[in-house]
Amino acid sequence: MSSSANPPASSRCGFVAIVGRPNVGKSTLLNALIGAKVSIVSRKAQTTRHRIHGVFTRGAEQFVFVDTPGFQSRHGGAMNRMMNRVVTQALADVDVVVHVVEAGKWSEGDANLLPLLPSRARRILAVNKTDLLKDRDALFPYVARIAALHPYDAVVPVSAAKSRQLDHLLDEIAKGLPEGEPMFEEDTLTDRPVRFIAGELIREKIFRLVGDELPYGSTVVIEQWEEKPRLVRIAACVIVDRDSHRPILLGAGGERMKRIASEARQDIAKLIDTPVHLEIYVKVRKGWAERESALRDLGYE
Numbered sequence: 001m002s003s004s005a006n007p008p009a010s011s012r013c014g015f016v017a018i019v020g021r022p023n024v025g026k027s028t029l030l031n032a033l034i035g036a037k038v039s040i041v042s043r044k045a046q047t048t049r050h051r052i053h054g055v056f057t058r059g060a061e062q063f064v065f066v067d068t069p070g071f072q073s074r075h076g077g078a079m080n081r082m083m084n085r086v087v088t089q090a091l092a093d094v095d096v097v098v099h100v101v102e103a104g105k106w107s108e109g110d111a112n113l114l115p116l117l118p119s120r121a122r123r124i125l126a127v128n129k130t131d132l133l134k135d136r137d138a139l140f141p142y143v144a145r146i147a148a149l150h151p152y153d154a155v156v157p158v159s160a161a162k163s164r165q166l167d168h169l170l171d172e173i174a175k176g177l178p179e180g181e182p183m184f185e186e187d188t189l190t191d192r193p194v195r196f197i198a199g200e201l202i203r204e205k206i207f208r209l210v211g212d213e214l215p216y217g218s219t220v221v222i223e224q225w226e227e228k229p230r231l232v233r234i235a236a237c238v239i240v241d242r243d244s245h246r247p248i249l250l251g252a253g254g255e256r257m258k259r260i261a262s263e264a265r266q267d268i269a270k271l272i273d274t275p276v277h278l279e280i281y282v283k284v285r286k287g288w289a290e291r292e293s294a295l296r297d298l299g300y301e
């Protein structure tokens with residue numbers, strides 16, 4: 001028998017969304033899953049409708065985690081319906097959705113997501129914070145109760161904080177990734193990808209801290225990246241579409257922007273393992289979002 005009898009493992013790559021009501025541990029889980037790997041990716045020439053949160057490559061499998069901003073909505077009524085549409089669109093073409101819940105807890109916020117889980121994606125229920133469970137036997141009736149509400153493809157109890165069962169979760173996610181070449185290439189640690197990720201980290205803070213108030217038409221540009229011996233000096237610019245968006249970003253007395261910058265600075269410093277000095281400016285460029293979305297519709301980013 002020749003060794004060619006074993007065909008090479010085919011590669012898989014796909015989009016994964018992590019969803020769940022606030023505070024269930026989505027960010028912690030994402031960080032635990034991708035860890036520092038987020039620092040060493042660069043975008044291959046390709047287009048995507050998604051905002052990428054992080055990319056994790058494991059052997060021949062590439063997991064592209066995407067952002068689903070609509071889940072941050074805390075509004076009711078018409079706003080809620082609008083946000084549901086945003087969520088539905090964001091989830092329309094992901095391959096895997098991981099619905100995170102907190103072990104032993106189930107509330108309206110959890111239930112509200114069920115109708116939004118797309119049936120064509122692989123749907124995984126991740127029962128997080130299992131480390132807090134006093135009675136592990138209680139997990140079975142809990143899972144059975146939720147599984148009766150929605151036809152999940154898999155259920156995985158995890159602890160994001162203690163990194164428990166994460167490989168098992170990745171195995172279950174991988175089953176839903178379509179066969180295909182990786183969209184991102186693993187790269188050495190050069191400026192470009194790190195800058196790109198730094199921009200994404202700032203963007204993520206904006207989404208977390210400004211939430212639904214800021215319409216989609218904002219982007220982050222890294223304007224300066226200066227490496228000193230023990231410090232990296234970064235100047236970033238947030239481009240918004242309207243004058244009225246600037247005070248939303250800044251917050252009262254500039255507090256909100258201070259928090260965005262402070263949280264982003266900490267994440268970037270962790271990413272590059274060097275202290276960071278970060279300044280963020282806000283620039284208004286009228287009509288920018290429209291041009292941007294027109295470009296995006298044409299397949300450009």
Ligand SMILES: Nc1nc2c(ncn2[C@@H]2O[C@H](COP(=O)(O)OP(=O)(O)OP(=O)(O)O)[C@@H](O)[C@H]2O)c(=O)[nH]1
Pocket residue numbers: 020021022023024025026027028029128129130131132158159160161162208
């Ligand atoms: N004990 C324990 N705590 C956890 C676990 N995962 C997350 N947490 C904690 O739960 C809290 C919320 O975690 P986040 O990751 O911010 O939750 P989130 O779902 O991203 O929250 P939002 O951004 O509000 O939607 C934090 O205090 C975490 O430290 C876990 O597995 N075990």
